[in-house]
Amino acid sequence: MTQNIYDQENFFQGYARLPRSISGLDAAPEWPSLRAQLPARLGRVVDLGCGYGWFARWARQSGAASVFALDVSEKMLARARVTTVDPAISYERADLEMLELPAGSFDLAYSSLALHYIANLDRLIATVSRAVVPGGAFVFSIEHPLLTAPTVQEWLPHPAGHTIWPLDSYLDEGSRTRDWLASGVIKQHRTLATYLNTLVRHGFVIRHVEEWGPSAADLAAHPEWAKDHQRPPFLLVSARRQAPDVTP
Amino acid sequence: MTQNIYDQENFFQGYARLPRSISGLDAAPEWPSLRAQLPARLGRVVDLGCGYGWFARWARQSGAASVFALDVSEKMLARARVTTVDPAISYERADLEMLELPAGSFDLAYSSLALHYIANLDRLIATVSRAVVPGGAFVFSIEHPLLTAPTVQEWLPHPAGHTIWPLDSYLDEGSRTRDWLASGVIKQHRTLATYLNTLVRHGFVIRHVEEWGPSAADLAAHPEWAKDHQRPPFLLVSARRQAPDVTP
Numbered sequence: 001m002t003q004n005i006y007d008q009e010n011f012f013q014g015y016a017r018l019p020r021s022i023s024g025l026d027a028a029p030e031w032p033s034l035r036a037q038l039p040a041r042l043g044r045v046v047d048l049g050c051g052y053g054w055f056a057r058w059a060r061q062s063g064a065a066s067v068f069a070l071d072v073s074e075k076m077l078a079r080a081r082v083t084t085v086d087p088a089i090s091y092e093r094a095d096l097e098m099l100e101l102p103a104g105s106f107d108l109a110y111s112s113l114a115l116h117y118i119a120n121l122d123r124l125i126a127t128v129s130r131a132v133v134p135g136g137a138f139v140f141s142i143e144h145p146l147l148t149a150p151t152v153q154e155w156l157p158h159p160a161g162h163t164i165w166p167l168d169s170y171l172d173e174g175s176r177t178r179d180w181l182a183s184g185v186i187k188q189h190r191t192l193a194t195y196l197n198t199l200v201r202h203g204f205v206i207r208h209v210e211e212w213g214p215s216a217a218d219l220a221a222h223p224e225w226a227k228d229h230q231r232p233p234f235l236l237v238s239a240r241r242q243a244p245d246v247t248p
Numbered sequence: 249m250t251q252n253i254y255d256q257e258n259f260f261q262g263y264a265r266l267p268r269s270i271s272g273l274d275a276a277p278e279w280p281s282l283r284a285q286l287p288a289r290l291g292r293v294v295d296l297g298c299g300y301g302w303f304a305r306w307a308r309q310s311g312a313a314s315v316f317a318l319d320v321s322e323k324m325l326a327r328a329r330v331t332t333v334d335p336a337i338s339y340e341r342a343d344l345e346m347l348e349l350p351a352g353s354f355d356l357a358y359s360s361l362a363l364h365y366i367a368n369l370d371r372l373i374a375t376v377s378r379a380v381v382p383g384g385a386f387v388f389s390i391e392h393p394l395l396t397a398p399t400v401q402e403w404l405p406h407p408a409g410h411t412i413w414p415l416d417s418y419l420d421e422g423s424r425t426r427d428w429l430a431s432g433v434i435k436q437h438r439t440l441a442t443y444l445n446t447l448v449r450h451g452f453v454i455r456h457v458e459e460w461g462p463s464a465a466d467l468a469a470h471p472e473w474a475k476d477h478q479r480p481p482f483l484l485v486s487a488r489r490q491a492p493d494v495t496p
Contacts, residue, residue, distance in 0.1 A: 156406070156407075160400050162399055164414040164415055164416045165416065166404075166406050166413075167412055167413040167478070168478040169478060170394070170459070170461075170478060171477050171478070172477070192440060193458055196454065206454045208448065211439050230417060230419070231415055231418055
């Protein structure tokens with residue numbers, strides 16, 4: 001199964017102190033861009049990697065009929081449950097590597113910063129494709145492949161004076177072990193092309209791709225984000241489920 | 249109009265010495281991948297940036313009904329014409345920035361390593377979208393945005409010992425002036441997302457995206473290409489024209 005780093009006490013404590021953990025969606029800089037990709041009618045939602053349940057609660061406030069919110073972390077789910085009073089949200093423990101979902105049962109599949117932990121992406125996308133109705137949406141964010149690729153993930157001064165992101169190993173897909181909040185966090189690096197081609201192969205039509213970086217307004221408010229304009233930290237993708245008999 | 253660097257004598261002489269200029273398609277490492285994206289039936293082809301006409305002649309040998317082969321360079325067209333004896337290939341001078349094409353007249357639009365010279369990509373893609381019949385294909389290669397982005401386009405040793413590509417400025421779209429075969433060559437940097445979103449906006453469905461780098465077999469034959477496995481030099485995209493009344 002997936003490494004369940006979120007249930008390691010030191011990771012969980014560190015994660016709990018991130019702005020997006022304390023303050024929710026509005027503290028996530030990429031949230032306005034991700035929200036802009038969501039369909040007007042949310043319908044029946046499945047949330048892959050729901051964490052504290054911020055999105056599940058937002059979706060219900062925004063008209064979702066129901067939210068099936070999944071996470072591998074017991075600690076995250078426990079906190080999500082105690083902060084939620086809504087019978088139309090069901091939190092359930094699930095390992096996305098082995099996920100089974102009922103066919104044609106959701107209008108929107110959503111995932112925020114979870115898919116880069118998944119080793120068998122092809123299986124998961126196939127599962128999501130069956131679970132979403134034709135015409136339904138799949139909107140997700142991941143760590144940008146430029147972030148996950150390098151051997152050393154640290155900004156570096158270039159001899160010419162500017163700051164660079166030390167890219168290598170971009171085409172070497174596979175696991176990357178990093179120290180982030182805890183030591184030995186395992187993430188899966190894949191190219192941007194692999195994400196898109198996997199979606200297409202399983203019957204999704206790409207609607208929008210965003211390599212998220214801070215806008216001018218973001219930078220005015222958060223000058224400390226300037227480096228992320230040099231190398232986008234997040235990739236946002238919006239896709240639509242085709243009817244099964246239409247080949248892309 | 250586009251900077252017509254190919255008609256500068258020093259650039260043209262340098263370009264004429266590149267392997268792909270001397271030996272044609274088979275000397276271009278990305279050609280097998282690009283060819284694999286072409287439709288089985290080529291039909292009526294428009295070639296945007298035809299250079300010496302290698303692709304136009306290959307397309308005719310591979311069953312294309314006709315090839316409308318366009319380039320901004322008089323020198324390239326002159327050489328293409330003297331090496332071609334085929335009334336179904338018409339070479340014509342055209343600035344892709346101001347291109348006009350007859351509507352619904354082509355089954356395949358093809359472009360090899362030309363679009364990263366175009367400042368007004370949106371206008372060109374709109375023109376191509378009108379020119380290709382519904383169900384028709386648009387297959388192209390460009391320099392990968394990772395290649396065009398950085399302030400300094402040179403490999404660098406990392407303090408940890410490996411070689412890195414010094415990425416910065418990825419989200420700063422616009423012209424980049426480089427010295428390549430001649431000084432002051434102007435290329436246009438755009439993000440990968442911008443290429444894809446522009447296609448989608450103009451009615452194309454993304455079929456395949458390839459961030460081309462050398463395969464293991466390529467590396468066995470060409471160990472000098474190893475760095476391109478760290479940072480793909482080419483981006484290949486295959487898209488299909490939707491019927492005008494279908495929104496993606």
